[in-house]
Amino acid sequence: MLRLILALTLVAGAATAQDSTIDFGGFEQNSGAPIEVVSDQLDVDQQDGTAVFTGDVTATQGDLVLTGERVEVFYTTGEDRQIRTLHVTGGVTLVTSEEAAEAEEATYEVVDxxxxxxxxxxxTQGDNAIAGERMTIDLETGTGRVEGRVRTIFQTGN
Structure with a gap:
């Protein structure tokens, strides 16, 4: 319902551009924090170093929460295997205490x-909303870029 309301609002009165750079200060990485994954099912392949979580999956690292129907985890090679990448599909939501984002899929490069x-x-950032086809967030700098027929609504406080 929230997505429908925001989409209708965006169509009704948004400024448009091809791409937009925005502040994502609320999306921060706590690289020292463990990543917890909760799901209905887990399949592990030791040969290729992957784990596939399916069914109402939630992956949490610090204040960063990613949800979807499927999360594929890729590990680094070598003796001390670490999580390298999370690939999330199926109704993806990314949430922090300050911001929220939705998409069809997401790739979290943990190392980068x-x-x-x-x-x-x-x-959504408070009352403001931004929509597009593709968004990249740099968790180190707190910046991001939205591309592909970007629509924005910035509340002016009037």
Whole structure:
């Protein structure tokens, strides 16, 4: 319902552009925090170093919460395997205490501290909303870029 209301609001009175750079100060990475994944099912393949979580999946690292229907985890190679990448599909939501984003899929590069969200991306920051086809967030700098027929609503406080 929230997505429908925001989409209608965006269509009714949004400024448009091809891409937009925005502040994502609320999306921060706590790289030292463990990543907890909760799901209905887990399949592990030791041969290729992947784990696939399916069914109402929630992945949490510090204040960063990613949800979707499927999360594929890729590990680094070597003796001390660490999580390298999370690929999330199926009704993806990314939430922090200050911001929320929705998309069709997301790739969280844990080592690089970046998140790429694609497919009907919708971001809310308080009363402001931004929509586009693709969004990249740099968790180290707190900046992001939204591309692909970007629509924005910024409340003026009037």
């Amino acid at each position: 501290g970046t998140i790429l969200m694609t497919g009907d991306v919708l971001v």
